[in-house]
Amino acid sequence: MLDQPAEGYVTADGRQIGPVVLELKNITLRFGGVEAIKNISFDIREGEIRAIIGPNGAGKSSMMNVISGFYVPQEGEILYKGYKRRKMPPYQVARTGIARTFQNIALFEGMSVLDNIMTGRMNLMKSGFLKQALWWGPASREEDEHREKVEKVIDFLEIQHIRKTPVARLPYGLKKRVELARALAAEPQILLLDEPMAGMNVEEKEDMSRFILDVNDEFGTTIVLIEHDMGVVMDLSDRVVVMDYGKKIGDGTPDEVRNNQDVIDAYLGVAHE
């Protein structure tokens, strides 16, 4: 793997990549006797697009859940912005600036697109339950401010036409986009995308790729991405982690990973002893 300067660098296409923002050290995650993640270490730099790939069951989504705080690893530590992250529930992790989307869409089906995206700002709302319920004074003003932010996200992802449509009525590709919108509404520093292109046709994939690049470019959001479409991964990401059976078998730029014999074996299938 190429050694990049610690303080950051500028990519060929002019994007600013900063220092390491999140570091995973010797993470091991077990479910009873099953070791889903075996002693994995890697880091994520500020402003980069970092992909995690691997065959089915490799432990990618578990890794995502470790980063988002949903799973707590039995061994290893997570350094976030230079400090060791203590055990905390996912909503507190979200408050530290990490937002995610889900492999299986997890939206509120009966609510409108707008309301769904508004829930993304939950963590940023300050007025208490009572004030919100009465919707009085500061609470109403606060909602206006949040609505403004949400509208910018709606504009950014070009979903104005479905603003008031209940999510249940939307096609799959748009639901995915709404999920991304909800995650973006939280104004995250790190955005975790769990298979954002799954089940999409070529055109939808192109749109989604453009949005991911735009988010990264426009807001400087660091993006961690799990994806099966190799074309997408190789085109979008700055660095790729490859997992197989819970182990890390590769880490580096798309080109390095593509030529890594272990990775080729894992994908083409070599008998495991």
Place this chain on the structure above:
Amino acid sequence: MTTTAPEAALHSVPALLARNARQYARLTAYREKEFGIWQAWTWAEVADEVRAMALGFLALGMERGDHVAIIGRNRPALYWSMVAAQSVGAIPVPLYQDAVTEEMAYVLDHCGARFAICGDQEQVDKVIEVQESVSGIEQILYLDRRGMRKYDHGQMNWLIDVQAEGRAAEARLGVELTRRLAEQDYDTTCVMLYTSGTTGKPKGVVLSNRNIIETAKASCSFDSLGHKDEILAYLPMAWVGDFIFSMGQAYWGGFCVNCPENATTMMSDLREIGPTYFFAPPRVFETMLTQVMIRMEDASPAKKRMFDRYMAHARKVGGAILDGKPVSGGDRLKYRMGEMLVYGPLKNTLGLSNIRVAYTAGEAIGPEIFDFYRSLGINLKQLYGQTEASVFITQQPDGEVRSDTVGVPSPGVEVRIGETGEVFYRSPGTFVEYYKNPESTASTKDAEGWVATGDAGFFEEGTGHLRIIDRAKDVGKMADGRLFAPKYVENKLKFYPNILEAVVFGSGRDRCTAFINIDLTAVGNWAERNNIGYSSYQELAGHPRVLAQIQEHVEAVNASVAQDAMLSGCQIHRFLVLHKELDADDGEMTRTRKVKRRFIEEKFADLIAALYSDAKTVYTETEVTYEDGRKGALKATLELRDAAVVAPAGQRMAAE
């Protein structure tokens, strides 16, 4: 119309803006929905924005007579950029934003644009691609900053930055701007618009201030449009209609132009704004009606009964009430009930509650569709026009509205029918010339200012209304000398909701044949209702039951065509349903969605040959262009169907 300034001084769009900024200072001039809210600008604010932009253009070195290409969807700032360009003596050239790169390259090269003002990154990318082959473009300006950060800004500017620089340069360049503004008069060029070009390359139509302002003046007074009116600007800015409605008339009358949030929200924006003055091509009215009908199919039986009952009543008396004809008291009362229960809520849903005047033009509109809107109390009228006339040639006065005519000559327009049946006109709106194309100018406009429309038509006896038959050059003769008017038959076919497009062939042949395009929305809905599964457009278009339906329509049209002795030869003997939708991206249609007949004849020559053979099916491969410009091939085996024709009643009599 009241004007405080002497009208003689109002000889340019910037001058009209200055007047509006004084006279209607606090009235809303523009609205645009952005971030979910309608943002508004008053005339005074608009004047300020335009001035800043004009100063910014001066700072960038825009010269008199420069052509400024404007490419983007309808947005206030892009309209302002046109006025700003006019202010410094440059000529705005709005382009179709959905044009592919080659089309854009031709136009940018032809007009020699030095400046290109783009709506967003997509348009900037196209212009940059064009720059590889066309050298004239020196500066690219853009409005939406998204995705633009990484571009080389050496010769590129954000429009808002240009305005800021303009404001800062007020002291330095203000005098020069005042001088340039004073140079504008009735004979300077107001705008250059490219015709969509059903044949050959697009032509740049030069329209002077006189053309635009005289036309706006006459047409505003014809329908008494004034500063209280509201319109929705959603049709392409490159189209002459939008320029007249959203610029000419809006600046003359001082009314408010509303820009939708984006193309997909047009219908809900229409509902929110509720314009008083509305223009839409027949296709939009058709789509709206189709949607209403589809939704009524899903309504509860009680609602559906109520809808059917009152719509039947509206069809009976609605049109007459709108025209101010005598209608019995009982019928009026029932109509008012209907207004409360059905028509009012329906108009509200469609966003047409406040309409005072609505126009349709460009294509023939189906009589059922036309009557549907009129029976609801919407004053939908037809006009006939073209780019070269600054739109208006004829239009329908209130009280004399029918679906089969295009009205009487507009105020100030003279119309005559040539010996060949072609329509000629002369008016203050008649264009100056085709840019860099004296031959075409000479062949279209004669020394006395008469312009050939290229359409064949006649004045109706008694009413003085003009009726258009077809494009003059499309009207031909069949092998046995009978008259061939394809458009006439195609329009009849297109009035069926499940036929989107039809192309009839037969010039120089012994019988007529046709290509049919199904309407995916209508046919898809029908398929769903009848449990017909399909996986693609192609499969649905080839379904035997769809073909049977289309055959019924073709035969019904044949029966109707046979009624007219003159045109009975145009009955369709054989037809096929195309496996792909005709598309402007494949060059089969113009950007304004008019069929390019010659092109289709060449492209689908194999299919036409099959239609004139005895074959039952035909195999074909067609090249298609995807949205991103890549090309692919579409393979299909199409069924050729024979349609029953009716022996013309008139001909038998003539033979006796």
